[in-house]
Amino acid sequence: MTTFRSGCPITSSLDIVGDKWTLVILRSMAMGATSFAELIALPEKIATNILASRLGRMEETGLIVCDQAGQGRRRGVYRLTRKGADLLPVVQALARWGETHLPDRWTVPEKFRDMTSEQLIG
Amino acid sequence: MTTFRSGCPITSSLDIVGDKWTLVILRSMAMGATSFAELIALPEKIATNILASRLGRMEETGLIVCDQAGQGRRRGVYRLTRKGADLLPVVQALARWGETHLPDRWTVPEKFRDMTSEQLIG
DNA sequence: TTTTATACTTGCAAAATGCAAGTGCAAAGT
DNA sequence: ACTTTGCACTTGCATTTTGCAAGTATAAAA
Numbered sequence: 001m002t003t004f005r006s007g008c009p010i011t012s013s014l015d016i017v018g019d020k021w022t023l024v025i026l027r028s029m030a031m032g033a034t035s036f037a038e039l040i041a042l043p044e045k046i047a048t049n050i051l052a053s054r055l056g057r058m059e060e061t062g063l064i065v066c067d068q069a070g071q072g073r074r075r076g077v078y079r080l081t082r083k084g085a086d087l088l089p090v091v092q093a094l095a096r097w098g099e100t101h102l103p104d105r106w107t108v109p110e111k112f113r114d115m116t117s118e119q120l121i122g
Numbered sequence: 123m124t125t126f127r128s129g130c131p132i133t134s135s136l137d138i139v140g141d142k143w144t145l146v147i148l149r150s151m152a153m154g155a156t157s158f159a160e161l162i163a164l165p166e167k168i169a170t171n172i173l174a175s176r177l178g179r180m181e182e183t184g185l186i187v188c189d190q191a192g193q194g195r196r197r198g199v200y201r202l203t204r205k206g207a208d209l210l211p212v213v214q215a216l217a218r219w220g221e222t223h224l225p226d227r228w229t230v231p232e233k234f235r236d237m238t239s240e241q242l243i244g
Numbered sequence: 245t246t247t248t249a250t251a252c253t254t255g256c257a258a259a260a261t262g263c264a265a266g267t268g269c270a271a272a273g274t
Numbered sequence: 275a276c277t278t279t280g281c282a283c284t285t286g287c288a289t290t291t292t293g294c295a296a297g298t299a300t301a302a303a304a
Contacts, residue, residue, distance in 0.1 A: 006165040009220025009227040010149050010213055016224075017216075018142060020292075027132050036251050043128040047293055052252055075251070083223050090219060091132055093211040094139075098131025101205050102138075105131040142261075158282050169262050174283055197282070 002061065016061050017087060021046055021054050026063065026084060027091050030120055031112060034077040085120035124183065138183050139209060143168055143176050148185065148206060149213050152242055153234060156199040207242035
């Protein structure tokens with residue numbers, strides 16, 4: 001269970017997504033990733049135990065759902081919920097800041113820049 | 123020195139501001155805090171060693187500057203740079219998400235919601 | 245039926261964070 | 275002048291989070 005540092009909505013949001021990996025995973029899912037394997041293959045090289053733990057917490061906090069989840073392994077695809085997709089403006093703002101203020105970064109795809117939360121959950 | 127996990131501007135931004143405290147400090151400075159003491163008094167209760175270390179790193183990465191810094195203690199006031207102030211959209215997006223999706227959170231001041239980066243550095 | 249791929253778990257090392265206490269300096273009080 | 279108070283830290287150590295390497299369970303493919 002998440003314990004909030006204060007009632008501030010900014011701090012509380014950070015208590016949920018303000019770790020090293022959650023928003024990176026979210027970015028990748030916004031760009032189309034749906035499986036554990038795809039997320040392991042990212043250039044950022046997240047460790048398997050961290051990914052499993054982050055996906056678990058993101059499911060708990062309602063940012064993602066896992067279709068045909070249930071018994072054993074091979075758990076099917078992860079999808080963003082409305083709650084998760086609504087974090088897109090945060091990620092887009094980070095992209096914009098990085099492109100403006102950090103040297104030699106990649107350019108994000110145009111479609112990502114113009115995307116809306118609605119498009120992600122369709 | 124910051125080591126980036128990849129060339130992605132989103133991930134790289136998170137390599138700079140994606141820890142537990144940096145954006146909370148930034149929020150407080152956007153709302154007017156300028157001194158160590160004011161930041162220690164926040165409801166979030168950041169520890170003194172963490173605050174000192176975060177302020178140091180924020181200065182290194184160019185998010186803030188410290189006026190009349192120099193010898194000994196009593197280092198004067200911290201101010202946001204343009205680079206730091208430009209993170210305001212990220213914080214505003216977090217505020218919006220928190221107010222929408224988390225229960226029983228405070229409401230951020232209207233002036234904060236409508237604020238621009240330019241107003242912060244004046 | 246052996247191999248391969250996916251989706252994890254486990255054990256332990258390293259790094260980040262947190263708590264409590266102490267330190268150095270300057271201004272204020274007496 | 276001398277003590278006290280407040281500010282801005284530092285230090286030492288405990289706890290939590292993250293990271294690496296290896297192993298495990300299941301199912302589909304060969």
